[in-house]
Amino acid sequence: MTYSVKECFYTLQGEGAHTGRGAVFLRFAGCNLWNGLEKDRQNAICKFCDTDFIGTDGENGGKFESAENLANHAFKIWQGQSGKPYIVCTGGEPLLQLDSDLIDALHNVGFEIAIESNGTIKAPEGIDHICISPKIGAELVQKSGQEIKLVYPQINGDPEQFAALNFENFFLQPLDDANYQQNLLKCIDYCKNFPKWRLSLQTHKIIGIA
Ligand code: SF4
Numbered sequence: 001m002t003y004s005v006k007e008c009f010y011t012l013q014g015e016g017a018h019t020g021r022g023a024v025f026l027r028f029a030g031c032n033l034w035n036g037l038e039k040d041r042q043n044a045i046c047k048f049c050d051t052d053f054i055g056t057d058g059e060n061g062g063k064f065e066s067a068e069n070l071a072n073h074a075f076k077i078w079q080g081q082s083g084k085p086y087i088v089c090t091g092g093e094p095l096l097q098l099d100s101d102l103i104d105a106l107h108n109v110g111f112e113i114a115i116e117s118n119g120t121i122k123a124p125e126g127i128d129h130i131c132i133s134p135k136i137g138a139e140l141v142q143k144s145g146q147e148i149k150l151v152y153p154q155i156n157g158d159p160e161q162f163a164a165l166n167f168e169n170f171f172l173q174p175l176d177d178a179n180y181q182q183n184l185l186k187c188i189d190y191c192k193n194f195p196k197w198r199l200s201l202q203t204h205k206i207i208g209i210a
Contacts, residue, residue, distance in 0.1 A: 007058025014204025
């Protein structure tokens with residue numbers, strides 16, 4: 001399989017249960033809920049994306065002909081850091097490309113593997129940390145993992161519909177649009193009323209890192 005990677009870089013995880021942890025971000029090109037073109041955003045299933053996932057022209061991006069090549073490429077970006085190597089596979093939708101060969105190859109070079117997925121594709125076995133961000137209007141297929149991170153509010157997006165799913169952590173994250181402050185207050189209110197849910201902020205945006 002040829003893997004298409006938009007970009008790959010070392011940073012801090014900005015959101016969710018591993019906020020603040022050093023990680024290689026491996027951003028795959030492409031998503032199944034939006035084609036990434038602004039002209040098509042309003043007709044997409046997912047309309048609030050804040051990420052450029054088109055093409056392979058970003059930092060350390062490219063096409064990789066084998067899982068081993070991509071794993072070695074990602075590990076070079078980690079090298080020099082201490083502690084357990086940690087990689088976050090994101091996108092776009094990483095499960096369009098992340099297969100068992102690549103999971104094995106990433107493990108073989110020493111990575112602990114996390115994904116950030118929209119949950120519309122079943123995750124292969126072996127991923128160490130599954131974070132699902134459901135999109136209302138798209139069928140949720142992956143209903144278990146380490147965290148669910150719901151962007152809130154969404155139309156028809158009552159968090160209660162996800163509260164019984166098999167996740168270890170439940171996060172609400174304010175929708176980052178023109179009404180951000182109101183969205184933040186709604187998240188705060190909800191988490192105070194339903195403390196199973198915790199507030200996740202996009203700290204990378206707050207502190208101004210990628
Ligand atoms: S599912 Fe994720 S990557 Fe795809 S368009 Fe929505 S926010 Fe962007």
